């Protein structure tokens with residue numbers, strides 16, 4: 233781990249996690265929302281973007297822990313790399329960094345099914361496609377089940393419970409890194425298995441996207457909640 237200080241932080245639940253350097257490739261809505269939490273947790277952010285003004289704007293909004301970098305530099309220096317580009321920009325983004333730059337890197341894919349709303353999990357997932365494009369990378373599917381505005385909440389807690397975030401990936405150590413990033417924003421990681429299971433996560437997201445597009449409220453559509461043994465919050469409604 234090449235984390236800047238290899239320091240340890242603590243979230244509001246007293247759990248521990250490493251402070252890391254996170255490369256964000258594509259400063260869009262999801263990147264902005266997640267980066268805000270990661271900066272508060274003590275991580276450092278390197279932002280690379282197609283539109284320099286947007287990358288600059290996000291870095292200045294995030295403060296001194298964030299800086300703009302080129303795609304290759306951000307990717308090479310990150311302990312984890314968030315693929316922040318929309319689906320149509322993924323290959324372009326990989327090429328800007330250089331595909332071999334991803335060798336050994338933990339790469340988080342949060343791609344949603346906007347371009348494939350009929351996806352049923354019966355062909356390779358976006359995460360598997362990404363893994364095939366960067367065979368040396370360690371792709372983990374995560375953060376794909378909620379809208380950007382959910383991640384933008386100050387505390388990602390529903391009905392007294394922190395949000396649980398399923399991850400799918402073939403590399404256990406890479407999932408451990410992503411689990412720490414999840415814990416550092418006060419959420420609960422769930423290891424959902426190998427990268428092939430990203431098909432289930434993407435098909436699940438297709439259901440949610442359809443419900444949202446059909447007019448359901450984002451908070452009623454999906455909040456995956458589990459009981460956390462050491463959670464000290466005060467749930468105010470009964471789970472049946």
Ligand SMILES: NC(=O)c1ccc[n+]([C@@H]2O[C@H](COP(=O)([O-])OP(=O)(O)OC[C@H]3O[C@@H](n4cnc5c(N)ncnc54)[C@H](OP(=O)(O)O)[C@@H]3O)[C@@H](O)[C@H]2O)c1
Nearest residue numbers: 258259260261262282283317318320321343344378379380
């Ligand atoms: N938004 C959500 O609620 C949500 C929820 C779950 C998952 N996701 C997934 O998260 C990812 C990011 O979504 P987002 O909503 O944050 O996206 P976004 O705000 O629309 O933009 C993300 C980034 O993609 C870049 N981009 C777009 N088209 C590109 C192209 N053709 N070539 C290169 N770069 C391109 C943009 O570059 P510029 O800065 O130059 O415009 C921007 O930095 C997507 O895979 C999406 O499916 C989104």
